[in-house]
Amino acid sequence: MSVFTPVSRDQLLPWLAAHGIHDLHEHRGISGGTVNTNYWLTTASGDWILTLVEDRPASAVRPIMALMQALSQAGLPVPAVRAGANGELVDRLQDRPATLVQALPGDHPAPTAPICAAVGRFLADLHQQHPALEPLPLNFGPDWQQARADYWQHQLPAADSQLLARTLARVQPVWARRWPEAWVHADLFPDNVLSVDGRITAVIDWYFASRGPRLWDLAIALNAFCGSAGLAEPAPAAMLQGYAAGQRLRADEAAALPIMRCSAALRFWLSRLDAEASHQALAADHAVTIKPPAEYRDLLLELEQKA
Ligand SMILES: Nc1ncnc2c1ncn2[C@@H]1O[C@H](COP(=O)(O)OP(=O)(O)O)[C@@H](O)[C@H]1O
Numbered sequence: 001m002s003v004f005t006p007v008s009r010d011q012l013l014p015w016l017a018a019h020g021i022h023d024l025h026e027h028r029g030i031s032g033g034t035v036n037t038n039y040w041l042t043t044a045s046g047d048w049i050l051t052l053v054e055d056r057p058a059s060a061v062r063p064i065m066a067l068m069q070a071l072s073q074a075g076l077p078v079p080a081v082r083a084g085a086n087g088e089l090v091d092r093l094q095d096r097p098a099t100l101v102q103a104l105p106g107d108h109p110a111p112t113a114p115i116c117a118a119v120g121r122f123l124a125d126l127h128q129q130h131p132a133l134e135p136l137p138l139n140f141g142p143d144w145q146q147a148r149a150d151y152w153q154h155q156l157p158a159a160d161s162q163l164l165a166r167t168l169a170r171v172q173p174v175w176a177r178r179w180p181e182a183w184v185h186a187d188l189f190p191d192n193v194l195s196v197d198g199r200i201t202a203v204i205d206w207y208f209a210s211r212g213p214r215l216w217d218l219a220i221a222l223n224a225f226c227g228s229a230g231l232a233e234p235a236p237a238a239m240l241q242g243y244a245a246g247q248r249l250r251a252d253e254a255a256a257l258p259i260m261r262c263s264a265a266l267r268f269w270l271s272r273l274d275a276e277a278s279h280q281a282l283a284a285d286h287a288v289t290i291k292p293p294a295e296y297r298d299l300l301l302e303l304e305q306k307a
């Protein structure tokens, strides 16, 4: 179970009271999270998700909660945030930044063509939002990819090091161009989506959101939902059609998408290598969810043939 920081009922009750919630039935740890501690709270007045943020300070969480609140208020399927007594969207619990958001219904979807179309449409809707918020800088962009590849090239087998070098040489020129920017989720995987009957009911886990190329968001989601499937196959084509129903992709963006997908695959290969290395010490005490780095290395090998 991915509960890194346990919270007892006695610790929770006064914190919840400060959020105007006085009728807790049950709180249970949620498994499957990879970074933060999450609890599902059942109360007489609805269900909530309590998150103790493990990897960043409150100052970095506040803009994310403000973005989620703005998107939820704009009618996107994004959990609303419950403020504390002082109106703050981020409080402290167990010496961690802590947030309370609406629990939304649904299950993580299988990546069928209809779901891919819905994901494409969601991204188009997201990329049209202009909340009055300070822009957040891109995470895991070209500089980060270069720096982590520089580190990992000395640790990996020769074939993997060569793949790192080849990929960087191909993706850096694409990043050097100016692309249309938007607010991007930048981690849109099936496990960050909930759906009911083919409809997206929630997009969660906005911790990597920022301003950035809309192309980057599409590349990440195409990889996460469609894997190595070619652009002509039904699921990726459905995602692009869903996107086109809400936003027009420029011809040069469409042409750059295969290389951007290589960059997105590189980004998750590298971050999974980092996550695996940093979780190794913890793994004996916590049953932590570690996603396999090799999955994204293998995807990159397939994508580079098509790019
Ligand atoms: N607002 C929500 N409504 C319903 N379920 C949620 C919500 N937020 C999180 N969850 C559940 O908690 C799980 C872990 O949350 P997530 O934000 O992905 O954690 P982590 O950042 O640690 O990976 C999700 O897979 C989902 O099942």
Ligand SMILES: N[C@@H](CCOP(=O)(O)O)C(=O)O
Binding pocket: 032, 033, 034, 035, 187, 189, 192, 205, 268, 271, 272, 291
């Ligand atoms: N989506 C990333 C891992 C980030 O973890 P999350 O649970 O916060 O989405 C991956 O698949 O590597």
